[in-house]
Amino acid sequence: MFLGHFGAGFAGKKIAPGAGLGILFLAAILLDLLWSLLLITGTEHVRIVPGITTVTPMDFYDYPLSHGLIMVIIIAAFFGMIYGLIKRNLRMAIVSGILVFSHWLLDLTVHRPDLPLIKGSTTVFGLGLWNYFIIGVLFELILFIIGLFMYIRVTRAIDKIGSYGLWILVTILSGIWLGSIFGSPPPDDPIKIGLVGLSQILFVIIAGWIDRHRKTVPIH
Numbered sequence: 515m516f517l518g519h520f521g522a523g524f525a526g527k528k529i530a531p532g533a534g535l536g537i538l539f540l541a542a543i544l545l546d547l548l549w550s551l552l553l554i555t556g557t558e559h560v561r562i563v564p565g566i567t568t569v570t571p572m573d574f575y576d577y578p579l580s581h582g583l584i585m586v587i588i589i590a591a592f593f594g595m596i597y598g599l600i601k602r603n604l605r606m607a608i609v610s611g612i613l614v615f616s617h618w619l620l621d622l623t624v625h626r627p628d629l630p631l632i633k634g635s636t637t638v639f640g641l642g643l644w645n646y647f648i649i650g651v652l653f654e655l656i657l658f659i660i661g662l663f664m665y666i667r668v669t670r671a672i673d674k675i676g677s678y679g680l681w682i683l684v685t686i687l688s689g690i691w692l693g694s695i696f697g698s699p700p701p702d703d704p705i706k707i708g709l710v711g712l713s714q715i716l717f718v719i720i721a722g723w724i725d726r727h728r729k730t731v732p733i734h
Contacts, residue, residue: 515620517691518654519543520717521661522616528664530609531730532601535665536722541593541613543714548589549580550711553704562702567626567644569651571699572707574625578633581618585632590614620657624650651695658687669728676727683720 523542527535540547552558559576566573579585590611598607622629627640643650662684671677700707 515624515654516694517687518620518624518657519546519617520687521654521658522613522620523721524658524661524665526609526613527725527730528668530603530606531668532603533606533609534722535725536718537597537610538613539718539721540715541597541610542617543718544589544593544614545580545586545617546711547715549577550708550714552577552580553708553711556704560704560707562699564699567642567650568647569624569644569695574628578630578635581621582630582632582635583618583639586615586618623653654691668730669725670731671728673727676724679720679724679727683717683724687717 519542520539523535523539526533526538526541530538549558553560558578558580561573561575562571563573564571574581593614594607594609594611597610598604601607618629622639623641624643625640626642626645627638629639631637631639643653669676671680700710
């Protein structure tokens with residue numbers, strides 16, 4: 515899942531309006547950033563198997579550190595604790611931690627059973643919506659639209675960067691998502707896949723910049 519995670523990041527603004535969109539995006543995609551880094555170092559592994567699901571050809575056969583349930587709970591708790599201590603705000607701590615964990619929950623809905631419990635365990639999870647193309651694609655798109663709507667409801671642009679910048683970001687994210695679904699399969703090279711995955715940090719930086727050009731507004 516790609517677009518849905520950013521949708522969760524957008525939605526987090528409604529629950530924790532004091533948190534910047536950049537940190538909310540970071541929490542939402544943290545597990546994939548970690549996974550990308552572990553791919554590059556050869557600690558975790560992925561391979562391209564065309565047809566393994568109807569939405570993505572990626573076979574996530576070894577990623578217990580970045581996507582194992584036990585590790586994800588630990589990572590989410592640690593991230594939330596650190597952010598909460600920095601901001602001295604319990605709500606921001608809870609929301610950021612939940613956003614990290616939401617990544618696993620969203621992956622659970624679309625992945626085939628490949629999400630491990632812990633390294634070395636044969637217990638795996640996955641509801642497999644990616645086996646049903648229309649359902650899997652619509653599910654992710656709806657998540658993104660709902661999250662974006664929630665963000666727009668609680669923020670207002672204070673200048674052109676806050677207005678046009680947001681929609682440019684939305685367009686870029688949507689274009690990348692569509693390309694990943696309808697384009698050619700990526701090269702069967704974990705390092706290249708990892709580098710592309712790490713490039714998502716740019717969206718974290720851009721989102722934070724755009725968010726500083728918007729202000730939160732009360733909901734009546």
